[in-house]
Amino acid sequence: MENSPPEVKPPVSESSEPGQSAMLKTARSTKILERPSETFRRKLHVGDGVIETRARCGTLFGKSVIHTPAPLNPLICKSLVSFWQTGRGAESLKIWNRYPGSGQEAAMSFKSYRVAWVMVALSLIIVSSFALLASSGDPTTFKVSAAGDAYVSTANPTAAYGKGTDVWVSKVGSVENWGYLSFDIASKLPAGVAVVRARIRLLVDQSYGAFPAQTVAGRLLADFNEATVTYNTAPAATFDASTNTVFDKRPMLGFTVFVDVTKQLQAWRSSGQRTLFGLVLTMGPATANAGIAFASRENSLLDGPVLQIFTVPPGQYGYSISPRETFGVRSAN
Structure with missing residues (x-):
């Protein structure tokens, strides 16, 4: 097959305008x-x-x-x-x-x-x-608050931290805290629509350490219970570089963070295995000493995690x- 059409010289129609190819x-x-x-x-x-x-x-x-x-x-x-x-x-x-x-x-x-x-x-x-x-309003854009959120710590691998007002994501030497989020969207996402963008909105409650710092989000391969999840029992996850979020400087109280999870949501949707869409937030490998506490759904002063989904028919x-x-x-x- 050639890359361009064969040269064809069809007869000129009498109705064609002057100079117009037939x-x-x-x-x-x-x-x-x-x-x-x-x-x-x-x-x-x-x-x-x-x-x-x-x-x-x-x-x-x-x-x-x-x-x-x-x-x-x-x-x-x-x-x-x-x-x-x-x-x-x-x-x-x-x-x-x-x-x-x-x-x-x-x-x-x-x-x-x-x-x-x-x-x-x-x-x-x-x-x-x-x-x-259609991305500017209903019904093709919708928001879902977290159904569950918690964090786990390598410093205390059997402790559960699912009822606090913050979800900690931090790394100090070998000690790390990982944040876990879940969203109930299986019944809310219309069948057949194309997800063109998805992102998590988080509000900063506290922060410390040396910046710049970087967080990365992983898609959970199983559900978790916020009241009982620990470092030892936390589900496995698969990570994608598209979720990397860079903090050039230390974020202050109330700072809004958006984490792109488009690929993670599309992969979760293709799997068709669970009701909850779950994520884990960790510090990136280049971060040595930094921590950010995001407001949890139990926080009475700041909004908790929200998943924003943009779709087209x-x-x-x-x-x-x-x-x-x-x-x-x-x-x-």
């Missing part, structure tokens, strides 16, 4: 879209020639057509840069983004491919606006490019 009349496109986690297929018909491409987000299969399955991935796909560098044969660009039931559509067209390519950068902003449209997303085609962003059935 390829506008003969080019058509057939999309075969499967579930977002699967490979896309796209067929581009130009005259008698047919090109079929298969792609996952971030991979360029030729400069004629590309599709990306995830709602926000078009913002980071390197393929856009590749189009900018290699797409000289295109006279316009078309970008579409569909959300069932929204009925919203925006489109622009250009006579010159040069103008269209200049607008590629602006298209990122447009796509992001549609992709994040199930849909189809992607980029397509072909000669003299309209440039636009779509969100429609």
Whole structure:
């Protein structure tokens, strides 16, 4: 399979405008879209020639057509840069983004491919606006307070610290305190929606030590009971570098901290094994002497841990490019 369409010279239609290629009349496109986690297929018909491409987000299969399955991935796909560098044969660009039931559509067209390519950068902003449209309020954004929180200590591995007003995360030499959080969201997260972002909001109650310091969050592989969990009985966890949070200086009372747990929540959701989404917070390996106490759900002066989840409806997303085609962003059935 070649990377570019075969050269085709279809007959010029009498109804074509002066100077307009008849390829506008003969080019058509057939999309075969499967579930977002699967490979896309796209067929581009130009005259008698047919090109079929298969792609996952971030991979360029030729400069004629590309599709990306995830709602926000078009913002980071390197393929856009590749189009900018290699797409000289295109006279316009078309970008579409569909959300069932929204009925919203925006489109622009250009006579010159040069103008269209200049607008590629602006298209990122447009796509992001549609992709994040529902992230500003109900029902696609919701918050859940912690169902349980506690901390455990290597200094006293059989003690339970689940009823205090703080969740300590600290490291002083070989002594560490780890914070545990759980959220009951299995019945609250609508089926079929795509989670595009998830984060934990924490409020600082106390802190000490040498900063900068870094915390990291791990996804728990089993549930815990805040009243009885200890260092010896705490469940295992799997960690992800995307949850790293850097504190450049010592955080003061009331300081708000957001911990990105998007990948952890998506992995938990895929497992489909437990009702509670659980996390553990520890100091990073580079931290030697620092501690932060986050307000627990038992704290009467500060808000306890809150999980914020941003979702979009199930849909189809992607980029397509072909000669003299309209440039636009779509969100429609």
